[in-house]
Amino acid sequence: MSRLADxxxxxxxxxxxxxxxxxxxxxxxxxxxxxxxxxxxxxxLGLLVLWRSGLISFGHALYxxxxxxxxxxxxxxxxxxxxxxxxxxxxxSGALAFLLGFxxxxxxxxxxxxxxxxxxxxxxxxxAKTEALGSTDGLSIVAPRFFGMVFAGDQSKLAxxxxxxxxxxxxxxxxxxxxKSTLGAMSTAVRENEIRLEYxxxxxxxxxxxxxxxxxxLAGFGGVLMGMTVGIVDPDSMAYWTVSGxxxxxxxxxxxxxxxxxxxxxxxxxxxxxxxFQYSPxxxxxxxxxxxxxxxxxxxxxxxxxxxxxxxxxAS
Amino acid sequence: MHTLKFRGMTRTLGAxxxxxxxxxxxxxxxxxxxxxxxxxxxTGAGGPAFGVPGKQGVELLIDAINAxxxxxxxxTKGMGGARVKALVYDESxxxxxxxxxxxxxxxxxxxxLVVGYVSSGSCSAIAPVAEELKILTLLTVCGxxxxxxxxxxxxxxxxxxxxxxxxxNLSLARYVVEKYGDKNGYTGVNxxxxxxxxxxxxxxxxxxxLAPKMIQTTTPQFPKLFGGQFGSEISAMLRAPExxxxxxxxxxxxxxxxxxxxxxxxxxxxxxxxxxxxxAVYRLGKQFPMGSLVGxxxxxxxxxxxxxxxxxxxxxxxxxxxxxxxxxPSQAAYQxxxxxxxxxxxxxxxxxxxxxxxxxxxxxxxxxxxxxxxSLAGTVRMxxxxxxQAVTEDMWGVLFWDMKLNEPMVRDVVTYPPECxxxxxxxxxxTEWIKAGMKGTKC
Numbered sequence: 001m002s003r004l005a006d007x008x009x010x011x012x013x014x015x016x017x018x019x020x021x022x023x024x025x026x027x028x029x030x031x032x033x034x035x036x037x038x039x040x041x042x043x044x045l046g047l048l049v050l051w052r053s054g055l056i057s058f059g060h061a062l063y064x065x066x067x068x069x070x071x072x073x074x075x076x077x078x079x080x081x082x083x084x085x086x087x088x089x090x091x092x093s094g095a096l097a098f099l100l101g102f103x104x105x106x107x108x109x110x111x112x113x114x115x116x117x118x119x120x121x122x123x124x125x126x127x128a129k130t131e132a133l134g135s136t137d138g139l140s141i142v143a144p145r146f147f148g149m150v151f152a153g154d155q156s157k158l159a160x161x162x163x164x165x166x167x168x169x170x171x172x173x174x175x176x177x178x179x180k181s182t183l184g185a186m187s188t189a190v191r192e193n194e195i196r197l198e199y200x201x202x203x204x205x206x207x208x209x210x211x212x213x214x215x216x217x218l219a220g221f222g223g224v225l226m227g228m229t230v231g232i233v234d235p236d237s238m239a240y241w242t243v244s245g246x247x248x249x250x251x252x253x254x255x256x257x258x259x260x261x262x263x264x265x266x267x268x269x270x271x272x273x274x275x276x277f278q279y280s281p282x283x284x285x286x287x288x289x290x291x292x293x294x295x296x297x298x299x300x301x302x303x304x305x306x307x308x309x310x311x312x313x314x315a316s
Numbered sequence: 317m318h319t320l321k322f323r324g325m326t327r328t329l330g331a332x333x334x335x336x337x338x339x340x341x342x343x344x345x346x347x348x349x350x351x352x353x354x355x356x357x358x359t360g361a362g363g364p365a366f367g368v369p370g371k372q373g374v375e376l377l378i379d380a381i382n383a384x385x386x387x388x389x390x391x392t393k394g395m396g397g398a399r400v401k402a403l404v405y406d407e408s409x410x411x412x413x414x415x416x417x418x419x420x421x422x423x424x425x426x427x428x429l430v431v432g433y434v435s436s437g438s439c440s441a442i443a444p445v446a447e448e449l450k451i452l453t454l455l456t457v458c459g460x461x462x463x464x465x466x467x468x469x470x471x472x473x474x475x476x477x478x479x480x481x482x483x484x485n486l487s488l489a490r491y492v493v494e495k496y497g498d499k500n501g502y503t504g505v506n507x508x509x510x511x512x513x514x515x516x517x518x519x520x521x522x523x524x525x526l527a528p529k530m531i532q533t534t535t536p537q538f539p540k541l542f543g544g545q546f547g548s549e550i551s552a553m554l555r556a557p558e559x560x561x562x563x564x565x566x567x568x569x570x571x572x573x574x575x576x577x578x579x580x581x582x583x584x585x586x587x588x589x590x591x592x593x594x595x596a597v598y599r600l601g602k603q604f605p606m607g608s609l610v611g612x613x614x615x616x617x618x619x620x621x622x623x624x625x626x627x628x629x630x631x632x633x634x635x636x637x638x639x640x641x642x643x644x645p646s647q648a649a650y651q652x653x654x655x656x657x658x659x660x661x662x663x664x665x666x667x668x669x670x671x672x673x674x675x676x677x678x679x680x681x682x683x684x685x686x687x688x689x690x691s692l693a694g695t696v697r698m699x700x701x702x703x704x705q706a707v708t709e710d711m712w713g714v715l716f717w718d719m720k721l722n723e724p725m726v727r728d729v730v731t732y733p734p735e736c737x738x739x740x741x742x743x744x745x746x747t748e749w750i751k752a753g754m755k756g757t758k759c
Contacts (some may be wrong), residue, residue, distance in 0.1 A: 023498045027424070028419070028423045029419045029420055029423035029424050032416065032419050036389065036412075036416065128508075128509055129508050130509070130735075131513050133508060133509075134510075135543075136509035136511075136512035137436055137437045137462070138411060138437065138440065138441065140444060140466075140467055141438065142444075154732070230411070230412045230416075231415065231441070231444055231445060232411050232412075232441040232444075234340075234410070234411045234437060234441070236410045236437070237409075237412035237413065238412075240410075241408075246712065268699075269418075272720055273413075274416070274420060277406070277413075277417065278420060278424075278425070281358060281404070281405045281406050282359065282406070285359070285407070293383060
């Protein structure tokens with residue numbers, strides 16, 4: 001087996017093909033849940049990159065929103081094209097993370113988590129109070145073109161679905177390969193002992209900075225995808241701190257075992273929420289919180305640990 | 317290991333597929349029942365002010381419609397001959413979730429129509445999606461003109477059965493100029509989010525056109541929505557030379573502002589214009605500052621009390637609502653009920669045009685587009701935005717405590733006809749229309 005094509009890469013590729021084939025079978029609302037799962041899963045993947053270095057951010061909605069708003073302004077002002085919108089979202093979130101990274105890379109633990117939250121709430125306030133940025137009502141995104149091709153109605157959702165699968169697959173494989181690389185392997189070193197890492201000749205600050213930008217790019221991509229899926233971006237469902245909380249929720253739900261875990265976690269999150277809302281419109285928040293508690297109590301390493309347990313059981 | 321991992325993957329995918337099939341499209345509904353999804357705030361800050369009365373208005377009307385006990389012209393059973401089932405669900409949780417929920421209601425639970433939405437944010441988010449899903453949607457409370465002026469310019473499935481928000485601020489400006497033109501100026505305290513910013517802008521622009529001499533010099537205040545503390549805003553208002561204060565606060569904010577302002581004499585010194593004050597008037601009772609102007613976004617709530625509106629339909633609604641819920645119907649009860657009545661009107665009319673058979677959605681849409689129907693609080697004309705946006709009268713008056721009725725009431729009431737406070741059908745952007753001098757109004 002070559003170094004590039006390991007089990008995870010093969011698994012991701014097969015999943016991508018299967019998900020594409022599923023488009024013909026699943027009802028429309030399920031397609032929508034899948035799309036939301038890709039979007040939230042991408043952000044959770046970004047958090048996973050940080051988490052492996054022992055860092056958790058309570059403010060990744062900042063980059064989620066930056067990506068989404070970047071895409072909106074690309075569509076409104078420059079080019080109505082899905083690829084250009086993703087590029088704009090990545091530039092917006094990446095540039096912001098690069099700048100804030102100089103400050104944030106110096107902090108660890110709760111300080112890192114809360115400083116992120118503080119910055120995300122600054123963006124939230126800015127968006128909610130500025131009429132030119134759509135205020136709390138937000139800004140709409142119309143169905144994008146794909147290299148000039150126009151799709152209408154149901155076809156447009158399908159086009160976004162395939163587009164999302166291809167890009168999600170690319171990003172996930174890239175992140176997986178990165179985490180296997182030397183720089184990626186430094187994650188554990190940063191978490192375990194930064195001083196040793198420095199003595200080995202690497203800069204811990206720099207390693208954290210790179211990971212921070214990568215995680216922000218993934219969050220920005222998630223934001224663009226969410227904006228295209230829902231058709232509107234607004235501060236309350238994009239930048240508010242509870243949104244960051246949902247991402248942390250998904251990351252805990254998924255566990256850090258594998259890049260694919262975050263998407264499964266995001267999907268389970270959407271399904272729980274959708275069912276909780278349908279069957280108990282008054283208690284759905286309680287059910288979400290209860291589900292999180294149960295996961296922490298019985299699956300502290302997330303859903304992916306179920307796979308590992310099964311594997312162990314099979315092996316013994 | 318390889319195969320195991322692969323099996324794990326397929327297992328996950330298999331599970332999602334099974335979930336998809338189990339929860340897939342339900343069985344087709346029989347034609348003798350239609351399901352109406354009713355989004356409103358069942359949790360959170362919007363609940364007591366809008367959600368609860370809205371839900372009660374819907375339930376009261378639907379029970380009466382199914383039993384055929386409403387007064388004429390709505391005294392037939394059901395809508396288009398079918399029983400109606402209302403599915404009330406929560407509007408909280410943000411726009412993304414509302415879009416997801418609308419998809420679930422349409423694609424998973426197969427509802428026939430949607431009647432509701434309080435927040436302008438929800439309406440902006442779901443309007444394009446409702447068109448995409450081809451679901452008949454009657455917006456009941458939300459006010460932003462952007463719905464038809466920017467987001468859905470060629471509506472087919474989306475209607476709004478209430479004036480958009482420009483009307484209430486324009487009629488308020490007319491009332492202020494007419495009654496208080498001698499006061500020295502105005503300023504504002506509005507919550508810092510889209511509703512507050514839009515409300516202030518519409519009022520301020522209308523005032524600049526109607527009374528260019530009556531300017532505002534103090535910076536208008538934009539406190540944080542549901543921030544709870546109005547101390548510094550109250551100080552600023554007390555220092556301001558202007559005698560009139562425009563305020564679109566609602567829910568917990570209106571209570572905070574009133575309870576914190578009263579001990580400092582805020583309402584003795586200033587004339588407050590509460591643009592949606594009606595939503596709190598009955599809950600606060602005597603604690604609401606008497607002498608303020610209270611608005612209801614049209615002839616609803618306090619303006620539809622039987623003292624002011626004696627139409628048989630309204631007298632019936634007031635009597636039934638008070639008897640069932642032991643409280644007065646405030647604006648949201650009327651506004652949600654108006655959406656239900658619009659649906660009943662459209663289904664019945666389409667049924668009549670279809671030889672008495674249950675109509676298709678397209679026939680219902682044709683029946684409602686551009687229609688004029690009688691609602692609880694008066695006549696509704698679907699005359700703007702290609703027949704999809706309603707216009708009604710608007711009313712303003714001064715709040716006082718009626719000793720005889722032992723409840724709040726309004727005096728010096730002025731009723732503005734729809735043509736006086738709404739842009740004409742050919743105005744594409746109501747904000748620009750106000751700025752350009754409000755051409756084409758008939759008062």
